[in-house]
Amino acid sequence: MINLPEMDVTPTPDRAWNSGAFKAIKVVVNSCSTTSRRRNPPCEGKTQHVRLVTIGPSHYCEKARWVLDILDNDPHSPIYYTENAHPPFLQSLETLPLSKGSVSMVPMVEYTKPNGQKDMIHNSQKIVEHFLPHLYPASCKSEILELEDYFGHHIGATARCYVYHVTLKPKYHPMMVKLLTAQTSSVEKLIFGKMLEMGVAKGMKKLMGINADSAEASLVALRKAFRDVSLKLEKENGSKKKFIMDSDTEEFGFTAADLAFCSIASAIICPPELALFVPMKDEEMPSELLDLRNELRNTLAGQHVLDVYRSLRGQVIPKVVNRDRVPMGSICASVNNVLSRL
Numbered sequence: 398m399i400n401l402p403e404m405d406v407t408p409t410p411d412r413a414w415n416s417g418a419f420k421a422i423k424v425v426v427n428s429c430s431t432t433s434r435r436r437n438p439p440c441e442g443k444t445q446h447v448r449l450v451t452i453g454p455s456h457y458c459e460k461a462r463w464v465l466d467i468l469d470n471d472p473h474s475p476i477y478y479t480e481n482a483h484p485p486f487l488q489s490l491e492t493l494p495l496s497k498g499s500v501s502m503v504p505m506v507e508y509t510k511p512n513g514q515k516d517m518i519h520n521s522q523k524i525v526e527h528f529l530p531h532l533y534p535a536s537c538k539s540e541i542l543e544l545e546d547y548f549g550h551h552i553g554a555t556a557r558c559y560v561y562h563v564t565l566k567p568k569y570h571p572m573m574v575k576l577l578t579a580q581t582s583s584v585e586k587l588i589f590g591k592m593l594e595m596g597v598a599k600g601m602k603k604l605m606g607i608n609a610d611s612a613e614a615s616l617v618a619l620r621k622a623f624r625d626v627s628l629k630l631e632k633e634n635g636s637k638k639k640f641i642m643d644s645d646t647e648e649f650g651f652t653a654a655d656l657a658f659c660s661i662a663s664a665i666i667c668p669p670e671l672a673l674f675v676p677m678k679d680e681e682m683p684s685e686l687l688d689l690r691n692e693l694r695n696t697l698a699g700q701h702v703l704d705v706y707r708s709l710r711g712q713v714i715p716k717v718v719n720r721d722r723v724p725m726g727s728i729c730a731s732v733n734n735v736l737s738r739l
Contacts, residue, residue, distance in 0.1 A: 425734075443474075
């Protein structure tokens, strides 16, 4: 029996960036880009800034982004945020310093506590619970937490495995560079593109346990998870409930269960509202992913993702800033110089 892929991948150790080729890459990325810039507050009452560190199209990061967008768009909340998006692996150049070398994963948020001290959170479920605790009604909180864990393992990890299995092939490298660097700094775009050419895709697949067997097991698990969620959404008359936790006797409305499922499932369903984070047209999408997307969109669970994004999420606008330190010509020269020595 093939084990399903893990939700949390092996972290990048801090020491990996302190020698050889990785050290050279670290120097050029840090020289040509910054992570300290922030957006201007969108209105006068926005006084508490949060930094969100992501891999732009990651569905786990979309879960955290959604949380912060709710607060950023709420005129009664003092919170606004800036997103620092990175390509895979290069995100650890920001997360490792923020976590004092202990965590390389994303999403990660850095925020200021009431006592004025900086703190960070690096788990998407913990981010939701910290910033939007009201999305966990007391009477069903334990069930929502169980569902979040299920979605993370049986949809989040499996979708990532299957999508990367299909797309981390040389013929799709240009598409993947476009997808994975859509909101990053210019130097990261150049570096990641060269890293794919030099074989980093094999390392990514090894790190995440991606192969033909794990991809097939992931596909089976994905379809089952969508069937499970569809059953939970189905009323006795066959129509769809509005929200996952609603029942015949009580309506909870939008909860963390809906936010978690819809954001995690967005990796497969590709709601149009995420077009700026997943800049991939149907004709560019591998046929395996397009067929799976259309298949799962036709389930009650897939319809729920589309309905919630359309009615509650809306067009997702990147809350990013230009992170380039130097002009593009200098960035190209720096990248070519360091890569010529690898």
